[in-house]
Amino acid sequence: MNIFHYQELYEKWSQDAKKIASMYQTPVTSKKFRMWVYDLQVRYPQIQIRTLAYTISGNEIIEVRVGEGPVQLHLNAGMHANESICTNLLMAFISQYLFVLYCKSEDHSEFHRMFCKFTLSFVPLINPDGIDLLYDPKAIPYDLYERALQIGQNCIEVTQWKANICGVDLNNQFPAVWEKIFTLPFKVNKPAPRDFPGYAPLTENEALALYDLVYQNQFQAVLCLHTQGEEFYWGFLDYEPDLSQIQAELFEAVSGYRAVRTIESYGGFKDWFILTFQKPGFTIEVGSGINPLPLSDFEVCRKKVNEILFSYLFFYV
């Protein structure tokens, strides 16, 4: 099967996809997210739901695992609090994917054959505390809320808050040349709404949960959804394999997002994955504007994210 054949099938299928995805076009909180996951589990008992860890406020960090095929891929979203639209987008993708995978109609049989090869590990909401802080603060234990208020200097500013509830940027928490992170001019050295990498790597449960998950599996690639720039990053200090560039060219062609080999960054999840395993890792910035992106951007982003994620899968078929 070539990619043109796949695109043709996808076009036919995407009519259903839009309808399925629309239920995720509402603001997410940790409570809403748990309901979405529960709903998926009821509709698709074949999937596996697992709590990887708990956050400091007691929220679960949930993995949704689909399939039992030999090709293991990992996808995540919701690492930055004010980028919660990525959780909506990844949930929409999972729901569409499950529809195609388990729907018995003739139209979808070809996708079914293709997707049988995969085990997909999704962590759609890595930072539930940060998202509750912005959108459902009553769900946060009061002492943690008070501390967050102090970190934000008496204000929880939705456009600024990327961190977890302890004021640590989770995408700076991974041991990828972490010692150089404070050489970046915009990093701060104490808990803050954004850009504080922690006092050491992996101090936060959320980051440690992903780290452990990766070591417990043999993922062939990882892909993380973030929001700003309509571009994606695919390299880290030349540790990425040749395959990364080939995939990057495909993603750029199908989505129109700009492929950027590296920006100066250390301590990111995809940085760490590339450095440690020399396998492909991607950070996709799905939209542009001021965070948080409005849910009115959902449909435009959904189409592009689908293009990327399906071409990502296609690569391993």
Ligand SMILES: [Zn+2]
């Ligand atoms: Zn981000």
